[in-house]
Amino acid sequence: xxxxxxxxxxxxxxxxxxxxxxxxxxxxxxxxxxxxxxxxxxxxxxxxxxxxxxxxxxxxxxxxxxxxxxxxxxxxxxxxxxxxxxxxxxxxxxxxxxxxxxxxxxxxxxxxx
Amino acid sequence: xxxxxxxxxxxxxxxxxxxxxxxxxxxxxxxxxxxxxxxxxxxxxxxxxxxxxxxxxxxxxxxxxxxxxxxxxxxxxxxxxxxxxxxxxxxxxxxxxxxxxxxxxxxxxxxxxxxx
Numbered sequence: 001x002x003x004x005x006x007x008x009x010x011x012x013x014x015x016x017x018x019x020x021x022x023x024x025x026x027x028x029x030x031x032x033x034x035x036x037x038x039x040x041x042x043x044x045x046x047x048x049x050x051x052x053x054x055x056x057x058x059x060x061x062x063x064x065x066x067x068x069x070x071x072x073x074x075x076x077x078x079x080x081x082x083x084x085x086x087x088x089x090x091x092x093x094x095x096x097x098x099x100x101x102x103x104x105x106x107x108x109x110x111x112x113x
Numbered sequence: 114x115x116x117x118x119x120x121x122x123x124x125x126x127x128x129x130x131x132x133x134x135x136x137x138x139x140x141x142x143x144x145x146x147x148x149x150x151x152x153x154x155x156x157x158x159x160x161x162x163x164x165x166x167x168x169x170x171x172x173x174x175x176x177x178x179x180x181x182x183x184x185x186x187x188x189x190x191x192x193x194x195x196x197x198x199x200x201x202x203x204x205x206x207x208x209x210x211x212x213x214x215x216x217x218x219x220x221x222x223x224x225x226x227x228x229x
Contacts, residue, residue: 004155006186034217043117043204043220051215055194071169089155098147099208105156 002094003028005103013111017080021107023073023090028093033066038087047088048075080111097104098102115139117221119205125227126195134190138207140157145188146218156204162188162213192226193200200228 003026012018019068038045048057049072050066058065059098063076073090087108091101118137126132138145144163149172158172164185170215173180177195182188192199202225206218 030214036220041222041225042208043119043222046217046219049215049217089187091155099144099216099218100158100161100172101148101206103157105153105155 002102003102004090004102006088006090006094006107008107009020009044010108011110013080015080015082015111015113017111019077019109021077021088021090023075023099023104025071025092025094025102027072027094028068028071030068030094031099032036032065033064033090033092035062035064035073035075036089036091036093038089038106044089046079082111082113085111117205117219117222119203119221120223121149122222123227124159125229126182127229128195128197130195131191131193132195132226134192134203134226136188136190136205136221138186138205139209139219140186142207142209142219143185144210144216144218145182146208147188147190148206149169149174149190150202150204150223154203159203161189195226195228197228200226202226 011062033048035047061078089108091103091104093099126172144193150156162182167171177190177193204223206220208216
């Protein structure tokens with residue numbers, strides 16, 4: 001059974017810090033790895049999608065990497081801002097999964113001024 | 114166009130009642146997914162449609178859960194004889210292409226279901 005684990009479960013940092021959120025998965029047969037943001041009471045907003053043939057993707061202050069062999073992905077947030085406060089979830093579809101996503105439990109991020 | 118729309122946003126029902134949750138995917142999206150999210154957890158897969166065909170329902174917790182997408186657009190998730198453990202947020206997502214491995218899934222805001 002595929003499992004996705006996210007560390008840390010929660011993080012509180014002052015504004016301006018650079019952050020690394022970790023995601024690990026047990027099955028290396030992953031088609032892509034997607035990072036989402038979830039605000040309280042809201043659905044999920046897709047941030048970055050890394051295809052299995054890629055090693056990283058960048059969007060603004062966000063950079064995500066994927067290492068299939070070690071079963072790890074990281075989301076790097078540069079110069080964090082209070083508006084970045086949210087829960088960050090990683091997920092991937094695995095072989096035979098019809099693109100159904102297996103999610104980690106998320107990292108709850110709080111960035112204080 | 115508009116994003117994925119779900120209704121109602123909130124639903125309170127008494128134990129034993131039937132409920133129906135609606136999802137309007139992004140126009141033209143072939144794939145549609147339902148997920149269940151318990152408090153403090155990541156979403157868990159329930160079922161998947163490709164157009165009107167339900168290709169995977171392995172995540173449905175019991176035979177009280179039923180989903181349909183009769184015309185390949187709007188989908189309804191129905192829960193019969195609700196129980197307290199059904200309380201959760203139900204999320205719908207759609208993606209553009211059939212295989213979708215390189216297509217992101219776009220999520221609605223969910224329906225928060227509370228069973229009393």
